Amino acid sequence: MxxxxxxxxxxxxxxxxxxxxxxxxxxxxPLLIVHHVVPEAPGQIAGTNVDLAEAWLDLQTLTNGFHPYNSRRNDVVRDWLLQRIDALRGDNPVVVFSDMVSNVSFSEAGRGGGPGVSVYFEGTNIIIYIRGSEDDPEQWYLKGKRPQGKGAVLVNAHYDSVPVGFGATDDGVGVVTILQLIKYFSSSGRQPKRGIVALLNNGEEDWLNGAWAFTKHPMSRFPHTFLNLEGAGAGGRATLFRSTDTEVTRSYQNSKYPFGNVVSADAFKRGIIRSGTDYSVFTEVMGMRGLDVAFMEPRARYHTTQDDTRHTSRASLHHMLSAALSTMQGLTSDMSSTFDGGNAEKGKVPSGKGTDGVWFDLFGSAFAVFRLNTLFAMSVTxxxxxxxxxxxxxxxxxxxxxxxxxxxxxxxxxxxxxxxxxxxxxxxxxxxxxxxxxxxxxxxxxxxxxxxxxxxxxxxxxxxxxxxxxxxxxxxxxxxxxxxxxxxxxxxxxxxxxxxxxxxxxxxxxxxxxxxxxxxxxxxxxxxxxxxxxxxxxxxxxxxxFGLPRKSVYADEIEAPKANPIARSRPGSISSARLMAPTEEEQTTRQNPDNGGDDEEDPTESTSLLGGGRRTTFKRYSSPHRPGPTDEIMPESKTNRLIYGSEQAWSNSLPSSLWxxxxxxxxxxxxxxxxxxxxxxxxxxxxxxxxxxxxxxxxxxxxxxxxxxxxxxxxxxxxxxxxxxxxxxxxxxxxxxxxxxAFPFSESNRLKLYFLQKVDLDSGINNVSLTGVPFVRGAISSLPSAAGQKPLCFPSTLRRDLTDCSWNGLPPRVVPNTHLDVPPEFGYVDWLTLNATRDPHGKTEAHFHISGQNTRACKLVFHRPIVDFSVEGAADEGRDQRFQKASEYGSKELRLWSRTWERGWDVTVRWDASGDDESNGLDGRVVCLWSDANDSGAIPALEEAMRFAPSWVAIVNNQNGLVEGSKAFLV
Incomplete structure (x- = not known):
């Protein structure tokens, strides 16, 4: 055509x-290319001393093993980070805090308004303060005064990983980014105006514990704004997916490759995205204003063994690092009162109040930011x-x-x-x-x-x-x-x-x-x-x-031939293009060409298939150049405006290109x-x-x-x-x-199955479970230990809409020198020490002494909720008005985290017996967790699942621990 x-x-x-x-x-x-192709990484960010090759080597060292909070390698990583910080710090004033003191007790609300979860956590965070050139040394906390006026900027990442993930993008890239930021801002000539508090927190994967512990450190009162670096995927571009307000978002606007959309922030607000990051603690608990930047694809590699340097890239590292650098430059150079709102009250940072914002990128190169009030005004207009x-x-x-x-x-x-x-x-x-x-x-x-x-x-x-x-x-x-x-x-x-x-x-x-x-x-x-x-x-x-003739003119020219047939052939007559049946005179002329009419033309490719109608070209346009028996010659002024097909005759006056x-x-x-x-x-x-x-x-x-x-x-x-x-x-x-x-999974797009092994330390009963979508049964059938067994499958109580299948699995060896060939009372029973006593005066209060071998994480699970608890001898155990130790409906679980190995907890809990006889006691289970999968043979059931499960399956942890050993109690 x-x-x-x-x-x-x-x-x-x-x-x-x-x-x-x-x-x-x-x-x-281009949209697909920008979304999936990360800009190529240079060797060094122009105009800086940031070294991407150095950062990549640090990432490889950091991810050379699993390092969850409850693992020995976590301590190794912490010591290495302190060494790297000391090696990278420059000439500007830098103070490093190895926080082995801060403890925190808090509670998380339960789902659906029910009983929640209480936590006691001992932090092992690393905090680095880079003094700003405009910071008043008389106002910061070392002088014993609460910080006022111009606040610092916090940049945060967590250095722990999940038990079966290497943590390259969750959150290794964030950690090495902070190391390079320390190198940049502490070097000569690059001191920031506002001070920087760099936080490398430990325990984020265990319900944001590291960020909670930071709230108890004095330096937590110094920052007013923050940049949180995270990973909710395993590569690609680092996405700005949450922000508190318009003003703080503008600091991200100067990123060379901005990437993000406020739609993701709305999804978090409405609970469509249920993942949590340290952003929640910084905003909701500490009252700061800031940004959440994270990797978000591919989700199938997130929290798995494929979250390693092999499956990410230097380009992804560069994308987050360059965005973090430009954002921190913007936040630290802003000396206005935008982020300063007066003295702190009730422990919250005086960060001022921002305006709700709208933001989105265009092709990963430009970034639009404006206020929500502006959007509202535009919408109303x-x-x-x-x-x-x-x-x-x-x-x-x-x-x-x-x-x-x-x-x-x-x-x-x-x-x-x-x-x-x-x-x-x-x-x-x-x-x-x-x-x-x-x-x-x-x-x-x-x-x-x-x-x-x-x-x-x-x-x-x-x-x-x-x-x-x-x-x-x-x-x-x-x-x-x-x-x-x-x-x-x-x-x-x-x-x-x-x-x-x-x-x-x-x-x-x-x-x-x-x-x-x-x-x-x-x-x-x-x-x-x-x-x-x-x-x-x-x-x-x-x-x-407006290009059409007046309807009255059109009507006159259409009807004129009826009153004056001679006018039909007059130049300028719109009737030449009308879509009307032939008049009696026209029909007579067609049937008798010798009676004053033109001879019928020989049929051509333009001749109507039905005959006697208006002829159209093969483009379905009426032809003004070859008149037929009922098509008169159009006005010369309109010969270049054609009528399409059988559309209305007046359409020849419409502009042909305005579409x-x-x-x-x-x-x-x-x-x-x-x-x-x-x-x-x-x-x-x-x-x-x-x-x-x-x-x-x-x-x-x-x-x-x-x-x-x-x-x-x-x-x-x-x-x-x-x-x-x-x-x-x-x-x-x-x-x-x-x-x-087609089968829906592959090696590069694996199905996650959630692993958990539970051992009853009293009876020796050992159950291994995998939780996931119905394909879980097929995965279990490939495991040697499950051969001949029929797994018990029920709807999961921990993960909505998933299936939990369990079977008698291979026994764990997470405690050294465990003798598995002897009866349970000699093999498992000493993994956990429990002594539970009730208050001798009949109060609804009980005391527990708990200790576990080769672990620093245990928990108490209650059948009835507790309303309060205390941990004896814990430093900084004073009541913090910001935090409630139990939710409004009480807590049915108390999680205990220690910074030292094999320590004992002396815990006192209290429950409410209103409406019940006070003789009713408290029952439940004490559980200790083992999360270290680095040593071969420690968790044979996990190793079997990783080795023999189909290639389209990824084994991930279901809970904070890979193995849970428990004993029952009744007081």
Whole structure:
């Protein structure tokens, strides 16, 4: 099909198909590249002494083994970090605190408002203070005064890992980034204006314990702002996924490769993302303002043995390090009062109050930041200006008699009476909703089918799912558009489609504006910009109608031939292009050419197949150059404006290329914004089904995003050639078959199964369990120790929507010199020492003495909640008004963490017996944890699972410990 050389941008099939396809591809391909390809790392960040090669070597040393808090290697890593800090520190004033004193007692609320969990933790954090050039040495804590005025900036990362993860990106990259920041800001000539508190905390993986311990150190009162470096994936780009306010976010704006979207922050606020980071402690407990930057893909490697330097890259290290450096430069150089709000009260840092913000990157190169109040004002303005503009434009069109929209006919007055001339302006008004309903129903149906047949396919093939949904929507929408255009052709398909989109988006913006006000959802910026684009495109479509003749003039020229047949051939007559049945005179002329009419032309490729009708070219345009029996010569001034197919005759007056401006206003910017949001959503969720997330919700959100991304094409699809839709039909068929039949996991996209071994130290009963989606049964069947056994499988009580399967596994050897070939009372019983006594005066109070061999983590699990506890001899055990030791509904679990090995805890607990007889005691179990998997043979069941499980399985820890040994108590 050839593009007319005179106008390659005409609203015809070939230009529309080529131009719209090129625009979509030209935007989608860069979006995918930016999202998945990390910028290449240089050897050194320009203008700095930051050494990426040195940082990479440090990362390899740090990740040369598992190092959870409850492991011997954790102490080795800590000693190494102190040595590296001493080697990297420069000439500027630096103070290093090896905090072996801070203890903290706190509680976490339980799910659903029930009893929670209490914690006693002894910290082993490393804190580095780099004095700022503007810091007043008389105001900081060493002089015994509470810090006031200009506060420092905290940068934080945790140096512990999970028990079966090497911690390269969670959080090794964050740790070595801080080491390089210490090197940079302590070097000569680079002293920051505001002081820097660099925190390397220990125990984040065990419910953020390290950050809680920092709250008890005097230096915790010095910072006002913070930058938290984390890892919720295992590579890729470091993403800004949370921020407290607009002002602090601006410090990230100067990053060379900014990457992030406020939508992720909204997901945290609404509880859609349930992961926790130290950010929560810094903001909710300490009252600071700051940023959360973390890796977020691929989730399947997160907390597994593939979180190592082999599966990350120097490019990822550079991305986080460069962003952290520029952010810290911005925060430390800001000496305004933006982050200073007066004296601290009730232990909280006086960080001032920020404004809620909106932020997002564009192609990983630019970063937009503005206030939520600005977004609200823009939304309200558009809600008023948008409809008002269209109403005013329509009113003017009506006044000048050019409102062909919503017009069915126009009266023509002449000497013989009044006639009604068909305008057919209503034609096409209902097709957009019908097409949208069918196309959207197709992708929603695919979401339900995929969820039912093969829900986990998205874990390994998210883009196959996207291809299936996009191709299905396009094919259905194209077929609907072409069918409607064939049955009832109209020149207003484009205008009515945009008008319907305008109405739907206006209603969505109403809801979004309400959400912006309360509960302060910032991700609605997507809807605001989408509406702004559709408003501009629809306005242009309305302005396009000014190019039409007045309806009265059109009616006069259509009806003039009836009163004066000679006028039919007069130059300038619009009737030459009308779409009307032939008059009696014309019919007689056609049947008898000798009776004053022209001879019938020989049939050509332009001749109507039905005969006697208006001839069209193979482009479906009426030809003004070769008149037929019913097609008169068009006015010479309009010979370059053709009528498409059988559309209304007046459409020849419409501009032929204005559609391109409408498309460029409507499609590109929403595609960029929603395309980025869709990719972020995909990365954040596609491998979370193994954690128990609902697959239907993910597929339905993909269906909705498919509609939003492709909806800008709807006004133009009726001009598409069949080539792309037919290709997409093949794509749909292939991807649908694959998505419904393929195995959903692979070596590079493994299924996480959660490991836990429980040993009853009284009876010697040993159970190993794997928790996960139903594929867990197949994984267990491959283990030698499970041969001949039928695992007991029940819904998991710890992980929602997952299955817990257990069997009698290989006995552990986590305590040295354990004799496993003797009865349990001689083999296991001395792993844990327990002495439990009740208050002799009958109070609801009990005392426990607990100690475990080769561990520094134990816990008390109660059948009834406790309301208070104390740990005897613990330093800094005084009551902190910020923290409650038990939640409002009490605690059914008390976790005890020691900084020394094999120490004993003397714990006193109290419970509430109101409504019960005080003779009712307290029962439960004392549990000690073993988390060190570095020594071969210590946990044979774990090693067996890692060795013999299918290659598509990743074994991860289910709880803080890999092995739990317990004894029962009753007091």
């Amino acid at each position: 050839k593009i007319p050389l005179s106008n390659p941008s005409a609203f015809s099939e070939t230009p529309v198909t080529i131009i719209t396809s090129i625009v979509y591809l030209a935007l989608i391909i 558009l809600l008023v200006v948008g409809p008002s503009t269209l109403i005013v434009t329509a009113t003017i069109l009506y006044k000048v008699d050019k409102l062909y929209l919503f017009s069915s006919s126009k009266h023509h007055h002449h000497a013989e009476g009044d006639d009604s001339v068909a305008i057919q302006g209503w034609r096409g008004i209902s097709r957009w909703p019908i097409i949208m309903v069918f196309a959207t129903a197709a992708v929603i149906g695919l979401a339900f089918i995929t969820t039912t047949v093969n829900p986990h396919i998205i874990s390994s093939s998210p883009y196959s799912v996207w291809s299936m949904m996009i191709s299905a929507w396009m094919v259905v929408a194209w077929i609907g558009s072409i069918a409607a255009d064939f049955v009832r052709p109209t020149a207003f398909h484009r205008t009515y489609a945009m008008l319907w989109t305008f109405i739907v988006c206006w209603l969505a913006l109403v809801v979004a504006t309400v959400l912006e006000r309360n509960p302060k959802i910032a991700g609605t910026y997507l809807i605001m910009f989408y509406f702004a684009c559709i408003f501009l495109a629809t306005s242009v479509s309305f302005f396009e109608l 391109l401006l409408e498309f460029l206003l409507l499609a590109p910017f929403p595609l960029i914004l929603f395309g980025q949001a869709a990719l972020l959503f995909t990365t954040a969720t596609y491998q979370t089904l193994a954690d128990g997330n609902d697959p239907l919700l993910i597929y339905l959100l993909m269906a909705v995003l498919t509609l939003v991304i492709l909806a800008p094409l709807a006004p133009f699809l009726h001009r598409y050639t069949y080539h792309i839709p037919m290709f997409l039909l093949l794509v749909f068929a292939g991807t649908t078959i694959y998505n419904l039949t």
